[in-house]
Amino acid sequence: MDWGVMLSYLPLYRDALLLTLRIGWQGVALALALGVVCALTLHLRLPVLRQIVTAYIELFRNTPLLVQLFFLYFALPKVGVRLSPDACGTLGLGLLGGAYMAETFRSGLDNIPTIQSESAQSLGMTRLQAFRYVILPQAVSSSVPGLVANVVFLLKETSVFSTISLMDLMFTAKDLIGMYAKTLECLTLLVVFYLIMLLPVSFLGSAIERRLRYAEFGDRRTV
Amino acid sequence: MADILLELRHVHKRYGENVVLRDLDLTVRRGEVVVVIGPSGCGKSTLLRCVNALEDIQGGEVLLDGQPVRQEAKNISQMRQKIGMVFQSYDLFPHKTILENVLLAPLKVQKRQRPEAEAEALALLERVGLADRRDDYPRQLSGGQKQRVAIVRALMTHPEILLLDEITAALDPEMVHEVLEVVLDLAKNGSTMLIVTHEMAFARAIAHRVVFLENGEIVEESRDPKAFFTRPATERAQRFLRTFEY
Amino acid sequence: MQSLGIDVLFKGRNLLRLLGGLWVAVRISLISVALSIVLGLLIGVLMTGKSPVLRGVFRLYLETVRILPQMVLLFIVYFGTTRLFGWNLSAEVSAVFVFTFWGAAEMGDLVRGAILSIPSIQRESAQALGMTPRQVYGYVILPQTVRRLIPLSINLITRMIKTTSLVMMIGMVEVLKVAQQIIEANRRTSPNAAFGLFAVVFLLYFAICWPISRLAGYLEKRWA
Structure with a gap:
């Protein structure tokens, strides 16, 4: 292992990480917004x-992100829609994530027993009030646990960004391997940087899950 | 008659082909405690849900103080505030503390001032022996305690009538008593109640009038609960009561 | 309006080539899923076992596979093993290896979850009827586990198929790569072919994954 080489690669990887994070979070934000709107549409029928x-x-x-990105980046310009790689990455991740977030959020909504809404209404709340304060x-x-799992999933999916010429971690690793053949060093840095990006979110996710499980909602346990 | 509070006229309810309530008439006077008994699936719970317009009905009408209670009516929120309902499964709001559960309707629906509503809530919680649990969450309470909170929650909108839907059916036997005590106390203070229950001893002790429902129809009605429970007039009620003997 | 590439699709053997590319992806998924199921069953049973060491090792394995993108695993195996051990794995072997490595972990976790989700009262009441441990497993535990497992493992197939789109990044000629080649070859005559071809690839993936997802959803509902 050539530590000197690794050290010299660090800034390149850091830039790649920042780019991945920036587009990743933009995509996640878009996905959340889309997911909420879609889930409400489904829940309210x-x-x-x-x-x-x-x-x-x-x-x-039911389609891979890679194929979605190819469509956004290579196909759409042919019908006059030209998006920057940045926009494609954000949009692709957002559209993919929106579909997953919507499902998660919708099942959260649908799993609240109807009697919760009924008992709110029996107190004189309107449907809207029951939805807002109770459901x-x-x-x-x-x-929340499902949404965090989706975030981890989406951040992992960013690993195909290099195909639409975004200089993300995969791109950097592949590029450096191609140029200098320091394969091991490049791969080690690749793993380390992905862990830097993903571990905190993953830990956050399991912490939230444990907390929720401890503070288990509902009274399924006692009866 | 002036003292009639709740009136069901020719109420007809069906799920698809399945008729649950058949042309049902029932009145409850102010201050009266009416207990509805009957075999499982006879339509008792549906009856209560119809009074509160949680179910739509296919015929007839429900009148409270002479005003119709209808699901799609504009005043349904006001009407429901006058009708308190307690469910078998308590259905407290799990994301809110006991006090917040009880205060939600007065603050959000009735737009009352917090200090005044909170004082009333605490007084009522005190009355059911749960004032010290105000900041706990529902999951920290036993079934009996939750059910007492649910009663307080229903009382907070100052309902003119309380609907109790098998409120002890989900409880462990040793908790039944503490909940029924609260209900007896309310009856003593003149609350109007329409109660569905399987606790025959309780029904006998609290009822001013007993209604025996079977297949969506009132088979027998008695103003003398003691007589009803010892010698029911109809053969169907006799058969039903016999199932409680060993 | 210029041609958007649908004509290119029907030129010569282009459609067949595209479907051939799709088959590469599907073939890798099917092999990997088959291997994953076999290994996953084994891992799942071991994970419900008593040894804390074994459980810890599998936990670590599962978390590692889960936290890293499959793309990174592919790179490590495809580029890394050559360098480290001097193996010269073909892209396809690397892909099957990585997807099985990943799939077996996921499958193992599903099996573990399915076994643990059978209430212990089931085992106890079977024992109370005088069944031997073998009979308890054979007649009571396994049939229920399998029911819960089938929809979940079908879902794993669609995830696998979607993930195989990555193999083009280690140089395999699968459906996306074939589409690129066709577009390249027809650059002069139909400059806009990219639209039609990538749209078709998009729909091809959907046409394969969607029915499988539906089947899984249907079974999940029916056997819940």
Whole structure:
């Protein structure tokens, strides 16, 4: 192992990490927004929109991100839609993630027993009040572990960004291996930098999950 | 009659082909405690859910103080505030503390001032012996305690009538008593109640009037619970009561 | 409007080549899934075992595989083993190796979860009927485990198929690569072929994965 070489590669990897993180978080933010809108559409059974949302979710859950990115980056310009690699990465990750977030959030909403809404309404709340004060807060907290798992998944998926010429970690590693053939050093740095990016989120996820499990909502346990 | 509080007229309820309530008439006077008994699946719980318009009905009407209670009516929120309901499975809001559970409707629905509502909530919690649990979450309470909180929660909107839907059915036997005590106390203070229960001794002790429901129809109605429970008039009620003997 | 590449698709053997590329991806997935299921069953049973060391080792294995992108694992195996051990693994062997390494961990965890989700009262009441441990497993535990497992492992197949799209990055000629080659070859005559071809690849993946997901969803609901 050539430590000197590794040290000299560090700034390149750091830049790549920052780029991955920037686009990754943009994509995650877009995914969350999309996911919330789509989940509400499904939960409230809005006509027409619901069918569109379902089609979108099925389409993006059943195709690889790599193929989605190729379509955004190489195919769309042919019909006049030209996006920068940055925008493609964000949009691709956001569209893919939106489909996953929507499913997670929707099952959080649907898993709140109807009687919760009924007992709120029996107190005189309107449907909207029951949703806002009773259903939504419970759905949000029960979907958090799933949402965090989706974030980890999305950050991992960024590893295909290099195909649309974004200089992310994979791109950097491949490039350096090609140029200087310091394979081991490059791969070690690759792993280390992915861990730097993913471990904190993953730990955060399991911490939240443990906390939620400890503070188990509902009274399934006592009866 | 002036003192009629709740009136069901020709209420008809069905799920698809399955008729649950058949042209049902029932009145509850102010201050009266009416207990509905009957075999499982006879429509008792559906009856209560219809009173609160949690179920839509296919015929007839439900009147409270002479005003219709209808699911799609504009005043449904106001009407439901006048009808308190307690469910078998308590259904407290798991993400809120006991005090917040009890205060949610007064603050958000009735827009009352917090200090005043909170004082009332604490007084009521005190009355059911749970004032010291105000900051706990529902999961930290036993079933009986949760059910007492659910009763307080229903009382907070100052309902004119309370609907109790098998409120002890999910409880361990030793907790049944503490919940029924609270209900007896309410009855003593003149609350109007429509109760569905399987606790025959309790029904006998609390009822001003007993209604025996079977297959969505009122088979027998008695203003004398003692007589009803010892010698029911109809053969169907006799058969039902016999199932409680060993 | 210029041609968007659909004509290119039907030129010569292009469609066949594209489907051939898809088959490469599907073949790698199927081999990997088959291996993963066999290994996963073994790992899953071992993970429910009593030895804390064994459980710890598998836990570590699972977490490692989960935290790293499959792309990184592919790079490590494809580029790393050559350098480290002097092996010259073909891209396909590397891919099958990585996907099996990953799939077996996921499958093992599913098996473990399925076994643990059978309430202990099931085992106890079977024992109370006088069944031997073998009978308890054979008649009570395994049939229930398998029911829970089948929808989940079908889901693993779609995840696997989607993940195999990565193999083009270690130089395998699969469906995306074939599409690129076709676009390249027709650059002069149909400069806009990229639209049609990549749209078709998109739909091809969907056409394969969607029915499988539906099947898994259906079984999950039915056997829940």
